[in-house]
Amino acid sequence: MKKTVWLTASLMMMSITLPSCGGSTQQGQEQQAQAMPYKTMSVSAGDRELEQSYSATIRGRQDIDIYPQVSGRLTQVLVNEGDVVRKGQTLFIIDQVPYQAALAQAKANIQAAKAALSTAKITLDAKQRLFNEKVISQIELDMARNNYQSAEASLAQAKAAELSAHNNLSYTTVTSPADGVVGTLPYRQGTLVSSAMPSPLTTVSDNSQMYVYFSLGEKMLLDLTRKYGSLEAAVKSMGAVQLRLSDGSLYESTGTVESISGVIDRTTGASSLRAKFANPNHLLHSGATGSIILKHSYSNIIVIPQAATYQLQDKVFAYKVVDGKATSTLITVEPINNGTEYLVTDGLKAGDVIIAEGAGLVREGAAVAPAQSETKK
CATH class of the missing domain: 2.40.50.100 (RNA polymerase II/Efflux pump adaptor protein, barrel-sandwich hybrid domain)
Structure with missing residues (x-):
């Protein structure tokens, strides 16, 4: 009887224990299922040429207003x-009629002034002889000398008026x-x-060479200054630039960036740069618009999509996948980008696996189940 009771109790305990073991297995499977599927990528280093486009205005080398x-x-x-x-x-x-008359009048005034000067000279010479003979006083001689000097000044004034009248006629x-x-x-x-x-009456545009103006933002200027040491060095590093015309075509000749403004426009927060292009066929016209294209070449650089990053207080982060979990990683990127990708100079190395998109929605330490993986070159 005792054996029967013990066996019954044992069977009851087994029936209680078995469902409990099944529940633990199901819970583990649920926890494993909580790993979110993210698109991941394995980064690698390679060569890259990056283009940037900036809205530009075209001006003649000289746009001269004619007044x-x-x-x-x-x-x-x-x-x-x-x-x-x-x-x-x-x-x-x-x-020209009134100015021709004014010139004729000025020339006549010169002749009159010359005659007056000649008369004053004769009078002065006569007064000098009389003074030497002690016939007249010093005062009379001085007055004659003053009249002569006044006649000289009148002649000089007449000549100046004649020159002015001549210039006015030429104008x-x-x-x-x-x-x-x-x-x-x-x-x-x-x-x-x-x-x-x-x-103005019109504007004459010297279009043998054209100036193309475009702007860079303050942050870009700071980044370039830090990278190259000065804005002048940054300008030299830009090399040849291309011009895309308003119809979408590329201008046949490349240009060079000549200068950069040392002042940031308060209204736009940007500084103006000037590129020069030859215009032998007069295809470019002053007042036209286009886009400046800057090309930058990089060797052995890691490139990742901007969608794989997020920013916090002007710092850029990406999520590396380490042991199946998202790990936030601070990265350093080139100041120049094409709007869709970053060039990474520090924080990632070839072979690292990162979350390729939606980084702003990922949480630190989140379990990652790769939905799709690719290699970025």
């Missing part, structure tokens, strides 16, 4: 919009100060013009 230096009515407009002109070529003629012929292309012509024949006009 009249004298007032009057336009009697002739000798060019059309878009004409190619040479330095010294006549563009406009302003009514009625408005010429091009440089080789270039004529811009718009807002004023027509018969218009009264003056040097105080709000807008």
